[in-house]
Amino acid sequence: MKVIGIGNAIVDVICKVEENFLANNKLIKSTMKLVDESEFKKLLSSLKIEDTVSGGSVANSIVGLSQLGNEVGFIGKVNDDELGAKYEEGLNKENVKYFYKKKKEKIPTGTCLILITPDSERTMITFLGTAGKISDNDINVDAVKKSEILFLEGYLWDEGEPKKAFEKAISNSNKVAMSLSDLFCVERHKPHFLELIKSKIDITFANEQEIMSLIEAKNFNDVINFSKEIDKLIIVTRGEKGAIAISGDEVVECSAKKDLKIRDLTGAGDLFAGGFLHGYINNKSLKESLITGTDMSSKVIQIIGARLS
Numbered sequence: 001m002k003v004i005g006i007g008n009a010i011v012d013v014i015c016k017v018e019e020n021f022l023a024n025n026k027l028i029k030s031t032m033k034l035v036d037e038s039e040f041k042k043l044l045s046s047l048k049i050e051d052t053v054s055g056g057s058v059a060n061s062i063v064g065l066s067q068l069g070n071e072v073g074f075i076g077k078v079n080d081d082e083l084g085a086k087y088e089e090g091l092n093k094e095n096v097k098y099f100y101k102k103k104k105e106k107i108p109t110g111t112c113l114i115l116i117t118p119d120s121e122r123t124m125i126t127f128l129g130t131a132g133k134i135s136d137n138d139i140n141v142d143a144v145k146k147s148e149i150l151f152l153e154g155y156l157w158d159e160g161e162p163k164k165a166f167e168k169a170i171s172n173s174n175k176v177a178m179s180l181s182d183l184f185c186v187e188r189h190k191p192h193f194l195e196l197i198k199s200k201i202d203i204t205f206a207n208e209q210e211i212m213s214l215i216e217a218k219n220f221n222d223v224i225n226f227s228k229e230i231d232k233l234i235i236v237t238r239g240e241k242g243a244i245a246i247s248g249d250e251v252v253e254c255s256a257k258k259d260l261k262i263r264d265l266t267g268a269g270d271l272f273a274g275g276f277l278h279g280y281i282n283n284k285s286l287k288e289s290l291i292t293g294t295d296m297s298s299k300v301i302q303i304i305g306a307r308l309s
Contacts, residue, residue: 001097002070002281003177004147006139006169007058008131008155009076009100010110011083014266014305015047017115022123029117030265032124032155032182037108040127044113053305054090055112056131057181058153060267060306063094064274064296067308070281073097073143075169077134083109094307099140105130114266120301122266136164144172148281149203151273154181157189170200177203179273180210187213203233203280205273211236224251235290237272243294245276245286254290257298267306272297 022029025043035043056076065072074091078084080102087109091098110131115123134156144150150173156162170176178201180186186193186206193214197204204211208220211234215226227234227246237243242256275296279289299308 001073001143001147003062003065003149003151003277004073004075004099004143005058005062005151006075006134006156006165007153008056008110008126008128008134009059009078009087010056010112010126010128010131011087012053012055012112012114012266012306013044013049014051014053014114014116014264015049017047017117019117021115022117027115027123027125029123030121031184032126033184034126034128037127037129040111040113040125043125047113051305052086053307054087055306057155057179057270058151059091059096060270061151061179061274061277062096063091063307064271065278066095068275068278068292070278073099073147075099075134075138075140075143077130077138078102078109079105079107079130081109083111097143099143100138105133107133116264116266116304120262120265122264133161134165135161136168139165139168139172141168141172144169145174147174149173149175149177149277151277152176152178154179154185154189154193157185157192175202176200177205177273177277179269180204180206180214183209183213186210190214197232198230201232203235205235205269205276206237207269208236208238208241235273235276235293237269237297243272243290245290247286250286252286252290254287254294257294260298260302262301264304265301267300268297270306271300271308
C-alpha cells in the first residue's frame with residue numbers, strides 16, 4: 001500500500017453563516033474549536049444544514065490520493081451508529097481500505113460543524129466524540145508496516161489516548177508525514193511538535209501561520225533556515241503566495257492559481273497534501289508534486305465541502 005492515514009474520523013456538517021454569527025458566539029474565523037456535545041448541539045440548533053459528508057483532515061487527504069489512483073488506507077475511530085455507518089460508507093465508496101471495525105461505544109461518532117462565511121473562509125467547531133478516543137489498540141500494525149508512508153494529523157494530540165496510538169504507529173512505520181493541522185493546535189502542543197518534527201517526522205505539511213508560530217519565526221527566511229538545519233522535507237502553503245517545499249538545500253516554489261471562483265476553503269490544505277504526496281510516492285520532482293498539490297487544492301475550493309466528487 002502506498003499511504004495509510006491515521007486521524008480523527010469526523011463527519012462534516014456544512015452550514016453557511018453571516019459574519020455576526022461568529023462574533024455572537026465568540027468564534028475566531030479560520031480556526032478550529034473543540035467543544036463538548038451539548039455546546040455542539042446548541043450551536044447546530046440555530047443553523048440550516050447545507051450538506052453532511054465524511055471528513056477529517058487526514059481522511060480527506062487519503063481520499064484525494066485514492067482519487068488519483070493510489071492504493072491507500074485509513075485508521076480512525078467511529079461508533080456503530082448512523083453517522084459511523086455513513087462515515088465507513090463514504091470511505092468504501094472512494095476505494096479507501098478502512099482498517100477499523102466499528103463497535104458500540106458510549107460516545108457517538110465525531111462531528112465537525114463547518115461554518116462558511118460570505119468570504120468563503122471556514123471556521124470549525126468540533127465535537128470529537130469517539131474519534132478522540134482512538135488508542136494504541138486500534139492501530140493495525142501490519143497495515144502500517146506494509147505502507148510506504150504513514151500520514152498523521154496534529155489534531156490527534158488534542159486528547160490523551162491518541163498520543164499512544166500516534167507513537168505506536170510511528171514506531172512501526174517506514175516513513176512518516178504529518179500535518180500541523182491548525183494554528184491553535186500548534187500553539188497547544190508547540191514543544192511536542194518541535195521535537196517530533198526534528199526527530200521522528202520525515203515530511204511536514206503546514207501553512208505559513210502554523211510553521212512560523214511553531215518556530216517563533218520573525219520572517220519567512222527563518223522557516224527556510226530552520227528546514228535546512230533539521231534536513232527534513234517541509235512543505236508550506238502560503239495562500240496567494242503559492243507553496244514552497246524545502247528539502248536540505250533545495251528550495252522549490254510553486255505559484256497559486258489565479259482567477260478561481262472560490263466557494264469554500266474547507267479541505268484546501270488536506271487536498272494539497274494529498275496531491276503533493278501523490279507526486280512524492282510516484283517519484284515526481286518536488287516542483288511536480290507542488291503543482292499536483294496546488295491543482296487539487298484549487299479544485300476543492302471551488303466546490304462546497306472538503307472532497308472532490
